[in-house]
Amino acid sequence: MRIPFSIPSRDGRSFDVVGFGLNSIDLVAVVAEFPACNSKQRLQRAARLPGGQMATAMATCARLGWRARYVGRFGDADLGTASRESLIADGVDVSASQTMRGATNQFAIILVDARTGERTVLWDRHPALNMEPPDVSREAVTSGRMLIVDCHQTAAAAQAARFARAARVPTIIDVEKVRPGMADLLQNIDVIIAAEEFPETLTGHDDLGRSLGIMARDFGASLVCVTLGAKGSLAWCQGREFRTPAFPIDCVDSTGAGDCFRGAFAAACLGMPDGDIEDVLSYANAVAALNCRALGSRGALPTPDEVDHLMLARPHM
DSSP states (O other), X not given: OBOSSOXXXXXXXXXXXXXXXXXXXXXXXXXXXXXXXXXXXXXXXXXXXXXXXXXXHHHHHHHTXXXXXXXXXXXXXXXXXXXXXXXXXXXXXXXXXXXXXXXXXXXXXXXXXXXXXXXXXXXXXXXXXXXXXXXXXXXXXXXXXXXXXXXXXXXXHHHHHHXXXXXXXXXEEEEOSOOTTHHHHHTTOSEXXXXXXXXXXXXXXXXXHHHHHHHHHHHOOSEEEEEOGXXXXXXXXXXXXXXXXXXXXXXXXXXXXXXXXXXXXXXXXXXXXXXXXXHHHHHHHHHHHHHTTSSSTTTTOOOHHHXXXXXXXXXXX
């Protein structure tokens, strides 16, 4: 089945993809095992690394060769400077973003279980970093050929998606939690890519395939997908279910894998606009897997050649 939406041409577009949402600085700590209450253990490794859902998705797109723009807010102290400069270093445009005086940047403490690479995230975000609908720049969010939003600033993300829809720019969401205003946001989205627990929480049905079909029907999305970690992904498109396996890889840290999947999905659509949806999903799975080779949300963002090489070894069902 072909990609079920049209992507504007490059003519007159300054960017290929725009991401609207969160950035973060992460303190990543590797532990021998997840700590029990009232216990102590020595860290195996610790590092301060850039992260955040949309920032990581845009860094992924840039690494894969696309013109990426990040729209969001940074704090004005050292963490904000580090987050902003990390995106610039990755080739992401940040000219439409703001630095908020007196606000600390979003940050997270991430515990990584050395046995499996699975992670637990503890985070904090200054209220001044949040955006409301009047804060959304129509020019910025429609300056690309695709728009990705996250679900944290629900009303502002919905406004960004409405602007994009009016400009005939396809919209993708990275959604992980049911928040107030979620229905309005999802009504303006072409591709819903959800965390594993989200569909059941939203629909009340524990059958994933059924939940995705309900979401597609209720919100009019062209494609609804759920990321499943080591089990790959499951998608629903035009009445059909698509299961795409994960790529086996030695997982050091799964932090950011889902964010990379969203960015890589957009990159794959841009690279093969008339391509098969299963190829697009497999590409996104490959990028997500490769990023798990090192510590941090962007620890091992792959090059296009690395993705192509892994795709040649793609599992067949």
